[in-house]
Amino acid sequence: MIQKMSPSLRRPSTRSSSGSSNIPHSPSVRSTSSFSNVRTNSIRNASNSGSKSVSASSTRSSSPLRSVSAKSDPFLHPGKIRVRRSNSTNNCLRKNDTYTGSITVTIRPKPRSTVASHDNVGLKSPRYSQPRPNPQNGGNTFVRDPWFITNDKTIIHEEIGEFEFDHVFASHCTNLEVYERTSKPMIDKLLVGFNATIFAYGMTGSGKTFTMSGNEQELGLIPLSVSYLFSNVMELSMNGDKKFDVIISYLEIYNERIYDLLESGLEESLSRPSTPSRLYMGKGNSNGLSAELKIRDDTQYGVKVIGLTERRCESSEELLKWIAIGDKSRKIGETDYNARSSRSHAIVLIRLTSTDLESGTSRSSTLSLCDLAGSERATGQQERRKEGSFINKSLLALGTVISKLSADKINPTGSNIPTTPTNTGSSNSGTATSNNNIPNNHIPYRDSKLTRLLQPALSGDSIVTTICTVDTRNDAATETINTLRFASRAKNVALHVSKKSIINNGNNDGEKDRTIEMLRRQLEDQRRLISDLKGRPSPGEGPSQFSSDSNIKNNGAVDPNLALMKAENRILKYKLENCEKLLDKDVVDLQDSEIIEIVEMLPFEVGTLLETKFQGLESQIRQYRKYTQKLEDKIMTLEKPGHTTTSLTGCGDTEAAELRKMLERKDKMIEALQSAKRLRDRALKPLTNAHQPLAPYCEKR
Numbered sequence: 001m002i003q004k005m006s007p008s009l010r011r012p013s014t015r016s017s018s019g020s021s022n023i024p025h026s027p028s029v030r031s032t033s034s035f036s037n038v039r040t041n042s043i044r045n046a047s048n049s050g051s052k053s054v055s056a057s058s059t060r061s062s063s064p065l066r067s068v069s070a071k072s073d074p075f076l077h078p079g080k081i082r083v084r085r086s087n088s089t090n091n092c093l094r095k096n097d098t099y100t101g102s103i104t105v106t107i108r109p110k111p112r113s114t115v116a117s118h119d120n121v122g123l124k125s126p127r128y129s130q131p132r133p134n135p136q137n138g139g140n141t142f143v144r145d146p147w148f149i150t151n152d153k154t155i156i157h158e159e160i161g162e163f164e165f166d167h168v169f170a171s172h173c174t175n176l177e178v179y180e181r182t183s184k185p186m187i188d189k190l191l192v193g194f195n196a197t198i199f200a201y202g203m204t205g206s207g208k209t210f211t212m213s214g215n216e217q218e219l220g221l222i223p224l225s226v227s228y229l230f231s232n233v234m235e236l237s238m239n240g241d242k243k244f245d246v247i248i249s250y251l252e253i254y255n256e257r258i259y260d261l262l263e264s265g266l267e268e269s270l271s272r273p274s275t276p277s278r279l280y281m282g283k284g285n286s287n288g289l290s291a292e293l294k295i296r297d298d299t300q301y302g303v304k305v306i307g308l309t310e311r312r313c314e315s316s317e318e319l320l321k322w323i324a325i326g327d328k329s330r331k332i333g334e335t336d337y338n339a340r341s342s343r344s345h346a347i348v349l350i351r352l353t354s355t356d357l358e359s360g361t362s363r364s365s366t367l368s369l370c371d372l373a374g375s376e377r378a379t380g381q382q383e384r385r386k387e388g389s390f391i392n393k394s395l396l397a398l399g400t401v402i403s404k405l406s407a408d409k410i411n412p413t414g415s416n417i418p419t420t421p422t423n424t425g426s427s428n429s430g431t432a433t434s435n436n437n438i439p440n441n442h443i444p445y446r447d448s449k450l451t452r453l454l455q456p457a458l459s460g461d462s463i464v465t466t467i468c469t470v471d472t473r474n475d476a477a478t479e480t481i482n483t484l485r486f487a488s489r490a491k492n493v494a495l496h497v498s499k500k501s502i503i504n505n506g507n508n509d510g511e512k513d514r515t516i517e518m519l520r521r522q523l524e525d526q527r528r529l530i531s532d533l534k535g536r537p538s539p540g541e542g543p544s545q546f547s548s549d550s551n552i553k554n555n556g557a558v559d560p561n562l563a564l565m566k567a568e569n570r571i572l573k574y575k576l577e578n579c580e581k582l583l584d585k586d587v588v589d590l591q592d593s594e595i596i597e598i599v600e601m602l603p604f605e606v607g608t609l610l611e612t613k614f615q616g617l618e619s620q621i622r623q624y625r626k627y628t629q630k631l632e633d634k635i636m637t638l639e640k641p642g643h644t645t646t647s648l649t650g651c652g653d654t655e656a657a658e659l660r661k662m663l664e665r666k667d668k669m670i671e672a673l674q675s676a677k678r679l680r681d682r683a684l685k686p687l688t689n690a691h692q693p694l695a696p697y698c699e700k701r
């Protein structure tokens, strides 16, 4: 079982000295000059300087950052190796507004046992893992795992060779250590305006959920990151010149369908207090009831999930409570490797908006925390098999996208991809472009929901870090090698990310926000006034609601006309968005929840205005009804046998025909008015419920 290591594997590393230096806190200053994650015999001839090394097969012109032998997969084609040359540090921030580098890749081996001395995978010394009793034959023989870690960047398989990454954790490392290396620097980037994406990737049971969520004993990356985010937000808010908004959404992709994890079971979940175990290790039972959500292209975010619930959070406790609620709906099941296996990809989205109170400008950046479902072999259970095939298919799609990005997307100037919405107008072409905007390859983002959702991140809209969890047992070697292959390719995906742009709210949103705030205050005043008036002994003598309105106008505090125009503007904008949705092929009908959302957004005055309009409509319907009744009566009189037509109108049959036509027209009109009313009833239901006194005509006719 134990094999001697081939001489090539003992060769000194060919990477540059900077490549072996300790990884600093932030990816921005991390040095990753070596792009070769696997070292085989072919490395021998490479230069000792990582910044100069090129493969023998390289014929391309020298460029600051490039891929040679790009099509070669070091595993599939031993002897060829991809080396990227860089004349600068790999990941860095340029002028503080741009991040240039590659996906940060870390490896976390799962501990064999809870006792460190029984598990040598993570130990730097001794160099080889120690033989241990083979459980398969009762411990009579010994086996030794094929993996060992020589330093904090290298994991070696004794037959295949050496893999090198940004960081290889010891198997007994804690979640806190993983967080310090991976997630914390990403929160720092988020706070200064970069989008940040962290995803855990690995075979089933290898520790993705443990890493991301943790358990009762050990907090995972998500709770640790959320705490750190809020402690920073609070500190920054204390200066008084900035305000922060934190909004969470939580979704899962199960069997290639997207579900909102914050929508289903909400009331039930809220009425039950969260237990710590739920809070941090929330693999609850699936209720599987929420509706599937659709994706559409979006100019602001690249890709948007339509109708995804968003919750504003004031504290880390509140945010973690929402995650715990979402976790209860996440689909889990038992697999051969994991009794509580996640059967879906789960993505927590945290949007941070910071607003400069003086200038009114704001900037939004998003943190995406993804706990992917694990790849697995086919299993006997039908349900698991079906899920497994969806999981494997989507992971394959992700692998293909990563592979294409790593192999072919490094353009001659070294800046990979950026097909962000801002610089191309469409991030969804699925085509990477070089700087001269010539499409050079098709990236199949649309092959799965996972790749579609990760598209903006992978195409240059986000700094990306991945934690690849591996199981170093001998019998999981194939899956572990596959994971490391994926990780090697991911390491080669270059990123060129810009900070999210600052929005000047002075001309648009900020003004609207202020108007809404003003209207809210006005509403409060009105409510107070109404309740005051109600409390008076003779209400008839007091001012009416209208006079209170005019009081407010006379105060000069608000201009209702302007306010209404603003509010109408919002509605028009919303309508426009919905028209845009209709143009997208992934579109769904406007959901009830969306209608409610629009209506909730409407200021009180707009509701009143609409109500008044519909009251007018109602009265019109009534008038038409009366009118048509009269016409019908006339016609009946005209048609009575022996009736002399001249006695009524003097026009005879012609008038009767004319009247019938008019009647028909009026019927159609009434029908149209009634359907308009039905629409209004549907749209304004929540509003009329909320403001009962405004809807007297809602009574059934």
Ligand SMILES: Nc1ncnc2c1ncn2[C@@H]1O[C@H](COP(=O)(O)OP(=O)(O)OP(=O)(O)O)[C@@H](O)[C@H]1O
Pocket: 109, 110, 111, 171, 202, 203, 204, 205, 206, 207, 208, 209, 210, 211, 215, 335, 338, 340, 341, 342, 343, 372, 373, 374, 375, 469
């Ligand atoms: N680093 C670790 N330290 C302690 N326990 C771990 C570690 N990694 C995994 N485990 C344990 O192994 C089991 C499986 O881990 P986990 O559920 O996180 O795997 P997973 O990769 O999310 O699997 P799946 O893809 O099937 O959901 C859990 O009981 C977990 O507590």
